[in-house]
Amino acid sequence: MTQVAAYSFVDKPFSDEESLAALESYVREWFMRTFKELTPPQRYSFKLIADGHNVIITAPTGSGKTLAGFMSILSELFKMGERGQLAESVYCIYVSPLKALDNDVKKNLMQPLTEIREIAAEMGIELPEIKIAVRTGDVAGSEKQRQLKEPPHILITTPESLAILLNAPKFAEKLRTVRWVIVDEIHELAGSKRGAHLSLSLERLREAAEQDFIRIGLGATLHPLEEAARFLVGYDDAGRPRPCKIVDVTWYKPxxxxxxxxxxxxxxxxxxxxxxxxxxxxxxxxxxxxxxxxxxxxxxxxxxxxxxxxxxxxxxxxxxxxxxxxxxxxxxxxxxxxxxxxxxxxxxxxxxxxxxxxxxxxxxxxxxxxxxxxxxxxxxxxxxxxxxxxxxxxxxxxxxxxxxxxxxxxxxxxxxxERRLDEIRIPTNCLDVLAQHIVGMALTRKWSVDEAFKLVRRSYNYRYLDRETFISLLKYLAGHYAELEDRSVYGKIWFDEKDMMFGRRGKYTRIIYYLNIGTIPDEVKVDVYLLPDKRYIGSIEEEFLERLRPGDIFVLGGRMYRFRYARSMSCYVEKPPKDSLPTIPAWFSELLPLSFELALEIQDFREEFKAMLRAGKTKKEIVAWLLRRFPIERHTAEAIHNYYREHYRYTGGKLPGRDEILVEITSDLQERRFVVFHALYGRRVNDALSRAAAILASDQIGRNVGVIISDNGFALHIPQDAEVDVEKLLRELASCDLEELLKRNIRRTEMMKRRFRHCAARSFLILRNYKGYKISVSKQQTNAQTLLNVCEEVNPNFPVIVETYREILRDVMDLERAKLVQEWLRTGKVKSTVIATDVPTPLAHNLIVLGDADIVLMEDRKRRLLQLHEAVMRKIRLAARS
Amino acid sequence: MRHVLDSLTIMGVAELVAPYPAIYIPEIDTLVISDLHLGYEGVMAEEAGLMIPKTQFKKEMNALREIEKRIKARRIVLNGDIKHEFSSTSYHESREVSDMLEYLQQEYEEVIIVKGNHDNFIARITSRYRVKLVEEFLDGRYYFVHGHEIPDGFASKGEVVIIGHEHPAIALYDDVGAKEKIPCILYGDMLDGRKIIVLPAFSILAQGSEVNMIPREELLSPILRQYVDVDSLNVTSVGPDVGCVAFPKLGLLRGIR
Known part of the structure; x- marks a missing residue:
């Protein structure tokens, strides 16, 4: 049996005649008067959208993408207007990740909307006004009231505001007539929790609408497009992918x-x-x-x-x-x-x-x-x-x-x-995002678990969610983790486990939903005060504070300060002596990761480079080769050459190339000891490998181990008096069950605390806004560690904890590729070499200066305390002697 | 290892009920705990939107039962901050406080509550039980105050002063920069020759002061600021998850990196 593919690439544009024929005469006339010709995306989109297809279009900016998405819709709306079929209701929703873009799009549509009516008037056709309005968090309440009285035909919004609209009791009525949804900048949304959030909103919108609407995705650059299409259109109730046409004119711009x-x-x-x-x-x-x-x-x-x-x-x-x-x-x-x-x-x-x-x-x-x-x-x-x-x-x-x-x-x-892009990765089964929508759904009406579950699984992000997890989330939201009599405070929904029904609960829930929705985490800020007069000078992240030791000098707002002490959510600093240098590097916790694909490309590059060094090529020859191959200048080429040649010379030829991991045992000038893994796989893979290696090392020596992570490798920061058996560590790293090891031990990292707080906020466990007040962190008083401990004691499978693990293992880390590297190590495809150096190699140097990104704690807290005690006694004895 | 203690006798006058943050004073047959902060999670949920599950009450009750099994005291002193919210008494607090007082009045002949800065309006609850609510408590040479203020006549009362309020803890850093915050009991001589014992919080949730980092003049308790050279105090870690380890005097723990 042949199956019609749900996603099909449209390779050939329609002729301009065909495209323009898809538009009403006055719209066509406007277009031809305004533009000389159709742009590439428009040659596909006018007809496809007019024919009622879901479509995803990627094209560069400045290629008339917005009109490519809107033209056929405007035409259809005017036609309806001409026939008097246009009601006071919403027909088209446009969603973009950016408020500024929303305002822009409205402005850009005003011109055609006005001019088309004028042209129609010239042709003797009376067209009604097509109303358009922007609805974002910036829009004033009075404007929202006005929109309710006079609903726009085209509504321009953001993912967050759309989710709120779905719960606006009167306005939601106006969404029943929706026929088109445009998702712009889809490349920005698809790979994030914000995208997962939007995908559920679209399914909820589908539930509210009378019919399946046409979905139009626009983006600049995206790969692979089928994956983006899955995200855009989702599945029908029978689990079949909704069909989608794919148009790729991305590489149009030189x-x-x-x-x-x-x-x-x-x-x-x-x-x-x-x-x-x-x-x-x-x-x-x-x-x-x-x-x-x-x-x-x-x-x-x-x-x-x-x-x-x-x-x-x-x-x-x-x-x-x-x-x-x-x-x-x-x-x-x-x-x-x-x-x-x-x-x-x-x-x-x-x-x-x-x-x-x-x-x-x-x-x-x-x-x-x-x-x-x-x-x-x-x-x-x-x-x-x-x-x-x-x-x-x-x-x-x-x-x-x-x-x-x-x-x-x-x-x-x-x-x-060469037009090669890195791959987009769409997060799946994000429980925190789902929690928000369940609360939103419960606010609208009573649901049976089955019908709600069916709705959720129409989203590509939740296609493979299991029912048990869904129910655990319902229980969590119903406050079943609290005592019965406290559920009025803790519960955000009502859930009857016997009848398998859920619905709204609590007088504050609607406000909680409106004011805490969204997926972008607020970092927990600690206020910084300058001594002696305790003047407020700015804020730092909770995790950064945890790293500061008294006497550390750090940069804030371009100035240096010396850390003195902290008290719950406040940090006290003083001015350091003149000519001080920062002792703790500016620490960016969330640097963008280098993609795996690009990392492997760089490995290949190093391999070629090494071959040339090995063949005894001169600087001149290599620089010439670099200039031929890459878009770089001469001095840049020379810098690359010098970098690798230095490392090559220093290590006696051990420049790690394709499928090689060089392990370097070394110390820096402050005699801090490191085991550096030159493993060029990108940060997300190294996020997994480094933590695993640190856990194994910590277990081996019974001590805490610091971790430094970059795209080009990672390093373990080992206590001075400990000795790691690196060969053994490598064997264990290659043979361990990576997923199990990480799952069991990720609790020992700082990343866990930080991510837990984010997930807790998204799951409405920690509210940023409550009863209409913005809650300051200092009022919440409790650090991430305590929060996590308490939840874990109650239930290790608490959905917020499950989500934190998922986010770390699936979104932050690239576990699949890390396992692949592991397999390559086992099969010998990837080879590892261990060397020891007195001074870090040039490659290691760049890594070590980054500073520790995380610390893996040894498992036993009591033993940890005793070691600290010993260290304290040693230091005191030393101090007494000198 | 001699620093790891099974028991701790404090200046010959009291015993730590290790590993719990509680002391027993044989001379007056009295058990002392401080800073219970009952109702913490409920207050956090209602006031600050922090919907963490309630675990503290159960844990504190379990600890009290364990303590009771080991030490049969005639009297128990709760040395302030029984509950968490300052301004009023929430529903969560009154339930937890009532349940605990119910238990305590069964187990102890005498229950004394010294008022702390969080204990406003607590009389509404305590009046229903056979407990004594006081601003301060003096029995022989033992003088109990919460520690958030200096009561009238403070300088002339007792020979051993027992306070809470500060929630003392020490912060230590290991070689690779990991920070550990350890709750401690502090004890030693006051500047006027009396002795002082600073109890750690019985609460598992309330945040502590990192006393080896915070300068003396910034400590919470005016008693510690004015009547004590804190650097001369002895430090012993306390708590079921850290155990009981004797550290050097506080002054030596300052500036350790």
């Missing part, structure tokens, strides 16, 4: 790319010299172009760049010519910068990641990325912000800040030019 470094000699230059040179380089690039967009990856980086450019060249860079844009800035400031950018008034805009997504940024002729963007897809996406006009070339410069960055970016840009 790219011009270059990797560079601020200084020629990136190794021997001091941090200051590198920074100075970075600003000079940025100035040069900005001056040579009309409008430059700069990405820095972090908010503090954005602030630093803008501050320094203004400081150094005040006549050139001031408030009139340059601006900062990131999520911590107020909405007014962001909007102002966006508007001036669009109008071409700014020479440069510096942003963290915030302008990555599709708001119209106007004319930009250069994108500069400071530091590695970590993924090919992201690099392409960001660089694609330049050359906004249809047919323009996108120009991008990546400024690598160290030598690993350099190699990574060179290989990344080569992949980008």
């Amino acid at each position: 790219l011009q790319l270059m990797v560079t470094t601020p200084v020629k000699d990136i190794v021997h230059a001091s941090a200051e010299e590198i920074n100075e040179a970075l600003y000079r380089l940025l100035d040069k690039l900005i001056t040579k172009h009309r409008t430059t967009l700069i990405f820095t990856n972090t908010r503090s980086g954005t602030e630093r760049v803008v501050y320094n450019l203004k400081e150094k060249w005040p006549s050139k860079y001031n408030d009139a010519t340059i601006g900062a844009h990131h999520g911590s800035l107020s909405r007014e400031i962001r909007l102002d910068i966006e508007d001036r950018l669009k109008r071409g008034e700014l020479k440069a805009v510096v942003c963290s990641t915030s302008l990555e997504l599709g708001i119209d940024v106007g004319y930009i002729d250069l994108v500069v990325q400071v530091g590695s963007p970590k993924s090919i897809t992201r690099a392409v996406q960001r660089i694609g912000r330049s050359g906004h006009r249809f047919g323009d070339t996108a120009r991008g410069v990546i400024v690598a800040m160290d030598r690993d960055d350099l190699v990574e970016c060179a290989v990344m840009l080569k992949c980008a030019l």
